[in-house]
Amino acid sequence: MPELPEVETIRRGLSERILQTRIEKVIIRWPGAVEDWEGHPFTETITGLGFESIERRGKYLLINLEGGWSIIAHMRMTGRLIYHSQEREPEKHTHVVLKLSQGEVHFSDTRKFGRLQLVKTGERMNVPSIAKLGPEPLSEEFTPEELAKRLKPRKINIKAALLDQTLVAGIGNIYADEALFRARILPERPANSLKKEEVEKLHEAIQEVLAEGIAAKGTSFRDYQDATGEKGSFQKQLKVYSRGGEPCTCCNETLERIKLGGRTTVYCSKCQK
């Protein structure tokens, strides 16, 4: 599941490979994967344009093209954006192929939740899904004080709060569970019940797990692959996610597996308070 570290890894991989190229042809194999911009059709608008830069905001990739156009890409659960230096037959779930002046990019998504959305570059930060995102957790504006301020009015449990993209951007189910374990905080705790020291620990834990996730080129639990089709390795460092019923790496207690906000949550009832 591409969360911040996975999307950042894709951003870096694509940036190294496609910034000097131009889109020569667009092949849409499943129209549901793309969204036009106010009467400007996806294919016709981007054909012929070169790439200028690739940014990331939360779990969104912002691919900036020439001519004032951008593509906002979201992988959701199973999306992939993979660069091939040679021409390659699309796979079963490849929905869009961008033929470039050198190589090609395939957008594939088994579950068809992901989207490529055409927007004006000047409007990219104003589209609702991007505009409402909370701070970037690895940026300077994301301080312990900022996190505390944002948690204070929230009565929901801290796990659900971390998954709320308007509170802080980019954290998904994997890194939320890992950050809470590292900060030794129970996921059921109301967000506004965290003491100052706990918020500071959580802030540090969030930054650590995300940075380590990026360093490991992401978590390839099921479907995730980077921009070249390689798997990440952070799944080897997971302490709680997907380990329900297994012993805690710290105290050997059996890890609990519950549902919070409709999502599977794993934690250690002995280590986390």
Added chain:
DNA sequence: CAGTACGCCTGGATGC
């Protein structure tokens, strides 16, 4: 603001 449910999807795991 909280919470819940639903829709979007397929494949792998599980149950019979």
Added chain:
DNA sequence: TGCATCCAGGCGTACT
């Protein structure tokens, strides 16, 4: 072996 059912879950939207 084959078929039915469950589960994984990010996010937008609707409704209470």
